[in-house]
Amino acid sequence: MEDALEKKEKPILSVDNLEVVYNEVILVLRGISMNVSEGEIVALLGANGAGKTTLLRSITGLLEIHRGKITKGSVSFLGEKTNRYDPSRLVRAGLSQVMEGRRIFAELTVEENLKAGAYTVASRQKIAEAHDRVVGLFPVLASRSRSTAGYLSGGEQQMLAIGRALMTSPRLLVLDEPSLGLAPLLVQQIRDIIETVNRQGTSVLLVEQNATMALSIANRGYVLENGRIVRDGLSHELLQDDDIKEFYLGVGEAGRRSFRDVKTYRRRKRWSA
Amino acid sequence: MEQLLQGVFDGIALGSRYSLIVLGFVVIYRATGIINFAQGGFLLIGAFLTYNFSQTWGWNFYLSLFLSMIVTSIIAILIQLLLLHRSLKEITAGGFCLLIWSVSFYNGNTHLVSLIIGLIAGVFIYFLVRGLEIRFGSSQSNELPIFGSIIVTIGILFVIKQVVPSIWGFAEINMGDPWGFKIIKAGDLVFTHAKLWTIALTAIALLGFFLVNRYTKIGIAMRAAHFDHEAAFAQGISLKVVFATAFGIAGAVAALAGTVTGVGIAQLTPNMDLIVFLAFPAMILGGFDSPGGAVIGGVIVGIIQNLTKVYQPEWDLHWLGVGFDRVMVFIVMLVILMIRPYGLFGTKEVHRV
Ligand SMILES: Nc1ncnc2c1ncn2[C@@H]1O[C@H](COP(=O)(O)OP(=O)(O)OP(=O)(O)O)[C@@H](O)[C@H]1O
């Protein structure tokens, strides 16, 4: 109990009243506050264009190269204000990310991708340990270690992207829509992996449009709309929430899916974008 | 047959210079997206440094060459850090600074005066630009300000071409001749030591580069950054280190290219950097972003040029003019471009969607 209280006070990641602007004019995040505590999986849900990726960019130091800027508020990682940190510094501090669209180095081999992921790690032993862990999680990466990464299947590429991010043995892993474009079976697989990684001691911030998947493993979730957090709560609460059911789970009031539901879902999604 | 083989061998020796020059371009292009026109300047600096170490100071030739490669490499890195920084503002400011500096050279001021004027003006403009937040270049910020950077590299070339003769003079200089006229004969074929050494030194440098690029941490980082610089950045790869390393490598190979070009009977002149233009077809042949292509393109161009030189008088083609060998290279380049617009080895991404 005391432990839980302490965690509440000292989250591993906390975002405080964050405002982000692109190109000096386009206001995309309008005062966001959220946090991730040690050991948690936190889901971040939201429709296309809600600002999920932008929030991740502010957390991982990628805003600047997209001409984005934090105009208000702050991001803190491990109690340190990191608004102006570059990714290299954040990765060294223990924050790793899997970017939207996998972004593996397709011209490099699988092995080289993993090595590139370990760029910031100086100790050979630590690299070897991380490598063993990654290969344990994704045996397929070992059997294809010399293949050119671009020739892997979509699912394997996503595994490689996650494996690459784990090469630094991060304290916090941030994933942007890892289930995007994958078949249901693979989504399950990715889901299980994230759960395992979390059980091994890595906190996770999981951005998803697949709310069912995300909330099934997350402790808590936030719903982002138009650059604002419109709802947050424990996963099972969110799963019960009618609006969320309708917008993100594609389930109508009667609890059954219908073509009409899917259509409204799509339409609503577009409005909020 | 002997004549052909001899022509090919001499062509390879000529082509190794092109390979080195093009490799310098390609390495920087891959890392930064910039066509570095200052490459010819690096070549000059390297050649004159080797001359200075080996002739003026009387050090061993190979030691001089090695030191020259290191010093040129450091100079190239410093130039990158000072003037070809990632951020738009720095490039803008650096560009103005260079412009004013080179203009003051042309005004005939003594060099110290122009240096001071240039620096004061540069610093002034630097702060002005920072204050006003003037921006120009590409509108998408995750692309580098390519156009601005290329202009700056031209400025750097101008400045180097002023500085080098101001130190070593405009006259042709004998760089010494470590290999003399020694030859190795195999039947009717003649291998001069000079050409064998040119090829050997080039091969060693290229092998070194390919090993670094393939197996070392920085090599993998460079390839990763070339493929997707944002993803590399996101993994914690320092793009600053990647940029600096690319310039370092380009400086080193340029010094080697300059030295093997100027050594022996060739003589050293402040216009030696013009060989860079002869290397352009090699770069276009090999593809802008392929180091392997750079080497092969360079060798092919060397062979074509030399064979043209050998067979032109033989086949009574004098009417094509003196120096047609150089034109021939461009003709072949045009033909290949028509067939393969990205060069022989220009890579497009491996795709699987
Ligand atoms: N580099 C940029 N410059 C300007 N506007 C941008 C930039 N990147 C994103 N935006 C805008 O910011 C808003 C939020 O985009 P963001 O990518 O964060 O949304 P998202 O929630 O990740 O969407 P998706 O589910 O499609 O990935 C969108 O309106 C988008 O057009």
Ligand SMILES: [Mg+2]
């Ligand atoms: Mg997104």
